[in-house]
Amino acid sequence: MLYNRKTFATSNSLDHFMWVFYFFSRSLISLKNRTRFMADYMNMDTLRFQLYEVMGLKNLLELDYFSDWDQESVDIFLDSMKDFSDKDLYPAFREMDEDPARYEDGKIIVHPVVEKLMRKSGEMGLISAPFSHEKGGMQLPNIVMQSALFIMEAANNNCPGYPGLTAGAANLIATFGSDHLKTTYLEKMMNGDWAGTMCLTEPQAGSSLSDVASSAVPNEDGSYKITGQKIFISGGDHEYCDNFVHLFLARIEGAPAGTKGISLFVVPKNRPENGELKFNDVITAGDFQKMGQRGYCTTHLSFGESSDCVGWLLGEPHRGLKYMFQMMNEARIAVGRSGVSVASGAYHASLQYARERPQGRRLSDTGKKNSDEDQTLIINHPDVRRMLLLQKAIYEGGLSLILQSSKYDDLSRTGDDKERNHMLLELLTPVTKTFPAEAGQLAVSNGLQVLGGYGFCSEFVLQQYHRDIRIMSIYEGTTGIQSMDLLGRKVPMNGGTALGYLVAEMQEVIGQARNFDELKPYADILDSKIAVVQSVLAKLMPFAMKGEHERYIHDANMFMEMFSIVVIAWQWLQMAVAAKKSLESNDKRFTADFYESKIHTMKFYFKYEVPKTTGLCEILKSDEVLTIIDEKELAF
Numbered sequence: 001m002l003y004n005r006k007t008f009a010t011s012n013s014l015d016h017f018m019w020v021f022y023f024f025s026r027s028l029i030s031l032k033n034r035t036r037f038m039a040d041y042m043n044m045d046t047l048r049f050q051l052y053e054v055m056g057l058k059n060l061l062e063l064d065y066f067s068d069w070d071q072e073s074v075d076i077f078l079d080s081m082k083d084f085s086d087k088d089l090y091p092a093f094r095e096m097d098e099d100p101a102r103y104e105d106g107k108i109i110v111h112p113v114v115e116k117l118m119r120k121s122g123e124m125g126l127i128s129a130p131f132s133h134e135k136g137g138m139q140l141p142n143i144v145m146q147s148a149l150f151i152m153e154a155a156n157n158n159c160p161g162y163p164g165l166t167a168g169a170a171n172l173i174a175t176f177g178s179d180h181l182k183t184t185y186l187e188k189m190m191n192g193d194w195a196g197t198m199c200l201t202e203p204q205a206g207s208s209l210s211d212v213a214s215s216a217v218p219n220e221d222g223s224y225k226i227t228g229q230k231i232f233i234s235g236g237d238h239e240y241c242d243n244f245v246h247l248f249l250a251r252i253e254g255a256p257a258g259t260k261g262i263s264l265f266v267v268p269k270n271r272p273e274n275g276e277l278k279f280n281d282v283i284t285a286g287d288f289q290k291m292g293q294r295g296y297c298t299t300h301l302s303f304g305e306s307s308d309c310v311g312w313l314l315g316e317p318h319r320g321l322k323y324m325f326q327m328m329n330e331a332r333i334a335v336g337r338s339g340v341s342v343a344s345g346a347y348h349a350s351l352q353y354a355r356e357r358p359q360g361r362r363l364s365d366t367g368k369k370n371s372d373e374d375q376t377l378i379i380n381h382p383d384v385r386r387m388l389l390l391q392k393a394i395y396e397g398g399l400s401l402i403l404q405s406s407k408y409d410d411l412s413r414t415g416d417d418k419e420r421n422h423m424l425l426e427l428l429t430p431v432t433k434t435f436p437a438e439a440g441q442l443a444v445s446n447g448l449q450v451l452g453g454y455g456f457c458s459e460f461v462l463q464q465y466h467r468d469i470r471i472m473s474i475y476e477g478t479t480g481i482q483s484m485d486l487l488g489r490k491v492p493m494n495g496g497t498a499l500g501y502l503v504a505e506m507q508e509v510i511g512q513a514r515n516f517d518e519l520k521p522y523a524d525i526l527d528s529k530i531a532v533v534q535s536v537l538a539k540l541m542p543f544a545m546k547g548e549h550e551r552y553i554h555d556a557n558m559f560m561e562m563f564s565i566v567v568i569a570w571q572w573l574q575m576a577v578a579a580k581k582s583l584e585s586n587d588k589r590f591t592a593d594f595y596e597s598k599i600h601t602m603k604f605y606f607k608y609e610v611p612k613t614t615g616l617c618e619i620l621k622s623d624e625v626l627t628i629i630d631e632k633e634l635a636f
Contacts, residue, residue, distance in 0.1 A: 040352070041090060041345040042154040044082060045590055046396060047147055048075075049598070053578040053589065055143060055403050065414035066141050074144050080124065081148040085155035088116055093156040096295025097464050101238070103287040108237045108297050114162055115240035121163035122192025127170065135174040136190060143406040146337055150399065153341035157468055158295030162195065162235045164334055168327040169196025169247050173266065176315035176323050181266055185245050195241040198327050199230040199248040199267070199301065207481055209321060210258045214250035214303070216265060216311060226250060226267050226311040227304035229285075236299030237269070237284040243277060244269040247327065248303070248311060249320050256318070264320030265311035267303060281309035292467030331476045332433040333409075337402050339436030339472040343395035343443040346465040350447035351388055353454075354379035378450070386608075387446040393572070393605040394443040396598075398436035400571040405432045423498040424505070427490045428567070430482040435564040437472035438479055444469050483560035488553050491537065492544065503530060506570045513573050516580045518599070522606050526573055529566045529613055536562070536620045554627055555620055562616035569610050576602040 051057045052071070061069050092113040101110045121127050130145045131137020153160045170189040173181050188194040205211035214228025228250055237244055248267040255261030270277035285300040303309045315323050358375035378384045405428045412422035448455035448462040455462045473479045491499055506526065513523035536559065543552035579595035582588050588595070 040348045042151060042341075042348065043344075044078070044151075045594060047078070047150070047399070049578070049590060049594070050396075050400055050403055050575070051143065051147060053582060054400060054575050055407050057141070057143060060141055060143065060407065060410060063414050065139055066410075068139060069141065069144070077140075077144065078148060078151065081151045084120060084124075085152050088113060088120075089152055089156035089159050092295075093158070094461065094464065096156070096158045100289065100294030101287055101297035102289070103284070103299075106284065107239060108284060108287050108299060110238040110240065110297055111158075111295055112240075113156075113159065114238060117159050117162060118166075118192040118195065118240060120192075121166075122190065125190075127163050127167045127192060128190040130167075131171060131174060135171070136186065141406075142409045143403050146333070146402055146406045149334070150337055150341055150344075150402065153338055154344045156295075157338055157342050157345075158293055161296050161334075161338075163192065165198065165235050165331075166192070166194075166196040168330050169198065169245055171330075172247055172264075172323060172327050173245075173314065175326065176264075177266070178312075181312060181314065184272055185266065185268075188243070189245060193241065194243040194245055194268075195235060195238075196245045197233050197236050197247065198324065198331070199233055199236075199246045200324065200328075201230060201232045203229055203231055207477060209249065209262065212249050212251065212262055214248065216250040216252045216263060216313075218252070219310070222312075224250075224252070224265060224311045224313060225304065225307070226265060226309040227307075230301045230303070232288065233299045233301050235297060236301055238297055242270075244282075246282065246301070247314065247324070249324060250311070252317055259321050261318055262320045263317050264314045264323045266314050267309065267311035271310055281306050290471065292464070292469070292471055328476060329429050332429055332482075333402065333405055335472055335475045336398070336405075336432040336434070336436045338475075339440035339469060340395055340398040340402055342465050342469040342472070343391065343398065343436065343440040346444040346447040346462060346469075347388070347391040347395050349461050349465070350391065350450040350455075351379075353451050353460075354384055354388060357451075384450055387450050389601060389604045390446050390608065391443040393601050393609065394436075394439045394568075396575070396601065397568040397571050397605065398440065400575060401428070401432050401435060401568065404571065405429065420501055423494065424501050426493065427486075427498040427502055430486040430490060431560070431564050431567055433476065434473070434479050434482045434486075434560055435568060437469070437475075438561070439564070439568075440469050440472060479560070480557060483556035484553055486563065487540075487556040487559045488549070492541075506530060509570060509574045509577060512577045516577070519573070519576055519580060522573055522576070522602065525606055525610060526566070526569050529569065529610060532613055532617050533563060533566055536617055539621045550628055551625065554625065558616050558619050562613050562620065565609055565613050565616075569606060572602040572605045 057074070058071060060066060061071065061074070092111055096111045096113070099111065101108060103109075125138055126148070128135070128137040129140040130142050132139055149160050149164065166189055170186055173185055173189075185194065189196055200209060200212075201207070202212055202214065204213065214226070214230070216224040216226055218224055226248065228248075230246075230248070233246075236246075246267045246269070248265045249262050250265055251261050252263050255263065267282065268280055269282045271280040281304050283302040283305055285302045288298040288300065290298060314320070355377060357378050359378050360375060360381065361371070361373050362376050362380055379388070405425055408421045408425040408428065412418050412425055415421070444462070444465045448466050451460055451462050454460050457463070477485070510523045510527050513519040540552055543549075576599045579598040582590070583592060583595045
């Protein structure tokens with residue numbers, strides 16, 4: 001029996017990890033009575049506002065699939081994640097940067113908090129929580145899972161990738177694996193004893209997976225002899241897990257060229273044999289030292305150097321890339337969440353600094369400063385407030401997009417419109433990965449600027465956030481790759497059906513906003529910007545129809561930026577509608593000032609960010625083509 005708050009008192013058969021989860025959550029310590037670590041890193045009220053009032057989580061929990069959960073149990077779950085993050089993850093954040101993951105004597109050394117993280121993730125059911133009952137999970141809504149991971153990642157962005165990749169790998173095995181693979185690996189992975197990874201990238205191929213050269217030769221017992229090199233493997237090895245289960249892309253001997261010949265294999269670092277673990281000829285060759293996220297190890301792995309590496313086929317031959325896209329899409333949402341999390345931490349750190357740092361004096365109505373007055377706090381300077389509002393608009397807008405995509409993921413598994421919600425998720429996935437990664441850099445940079453010279457100094461945390469977020473636009477497919485995916489695949493998908501669904505979602509929010517006089521102008525602006533996107537596509541689509549694909553897609557990055565701005569404007573208008581409804585309600589969850597701050601930030605985003613679509617539209621509609629050129633144009 002799985003956890004149901006309503007029946008907890010009479011249950012005698014709860015799973016062990018749910019007992020642990022319940023009593024762990026009961027031991028919460030009041031944050032008001034605890035010495036705080038550095039600055040806040042996220043706002044629980046904002047998260048709950050988005051979950052319950054913007055995304056309508058209560059309605060989702062009423063679906064049969066999620067019936068084991070209610071608002072009280074979700075709140076307990078999220079509070080336990082916040083408590084764990086406060087006590088264990090956040091205090092290690094700077095330590096993991098100053099004493100980074102590294103390669104020593106053939107081993108990867110990571111911070112000891114990773115051991116506690118994996119153990120707690122197993123005890124609390126965090127790794128398997130979103131899985132179905134049939135897969136051994138708790139059917140926790142993904143939107144709640146992403147919220148929990150956001151809390152943890154905002155506290156310490158070095159950490160959630162370790163259990164997160166394990167969960168993704170375990171889910172692939174649970175979905176496509178044989179009974180043998182499920183029996184051998186899932187329990188150990190779900191309880192955090194064994195970790196999981198995704199092994200895609202090779203030195204000679206990079207992001208071009210069609211050029212994967214790792215090989216798999218059939219053995220007589222149905223297993224395969226594995227050979228190859230994989231680089232940039234996040235969480236690929238460390239001392240705190242007994243085994244590492246690598247999901248490995250390779251070509252079976254004689255397979256077709258290109259992506260159609262790629263298969264997926266389960267390749268453990270140590271293979272289970274007769275109840276024991278035997279070294280499986282998977283060698284850790286090194287760890288990449290990075291500019292940021294220095295506590296999250298990134299390994300170089302060598303498979304089969306001594307011709308004794310064994311792997312087991314996952315699913316059917318030659319369909320590996322299709323299977324792996326399940327994990328890759330999960331990882332892309334996770335990277336977007338990481339960008340939001342870093343931007344959140346940076347915002348709250350720079351906000352605290354601005355509230356404490358006195359400097360300069362405010363201008364009087366005459367335009368002069370009175371040097372006899374005490375210095376004012378820098379938060380009172382309009383330009384500092386502009387930078388803080390930009391940070392807030394980006395991080396909260398990005399968080400709303402993460403939750404929106406997660407909601408579509410949940411609805412794609414249950415309810416009446418599974419296919420519609422799946423297509424919406426597919427369309428938004430590259431945007432959900434890219435906007436927080438790219439705009440998040442701008443947000444963190446503005447946070448560093450708020451601190452001025454101190455922001456550039458290692459004693460202050462903003463420089464670490466600045467370094468950490470830079471990798472997000474590279475992880476799991478660069479911005480260029482995501483942009484080509486959006487414009488080249490997702491927009492024209494099924495004859496533009498997904499885009500039509502998204503426009504309908506936006507129009508529904510526009511209609512709701514027009515019920516409030518204060519929001520009508522912004523509803524009209526968003527409506528006009530949807531028309532701008534459609535006009536750009538009307539200009540570009542004929543190139544694709546004529547087979548001029550390079551011409552169609554050559555400014556895909558500009559399209560991604562324009563499209564993302566419109567998508568986030570939709571999210572902010574949706575938040576403003578929710579805030580307006582709550583302000584008019586007699587049963588407010590938060591204060592009137594809280595709701596007014598959301599409306600104010602929406603207005604800021606529409607004034608300062610949305611107009612950028614005009615210039616991007618001009619670029620995208622231009623007949624001048626300057627990047628499809630001969631190499632000699634770059635030589636001088």
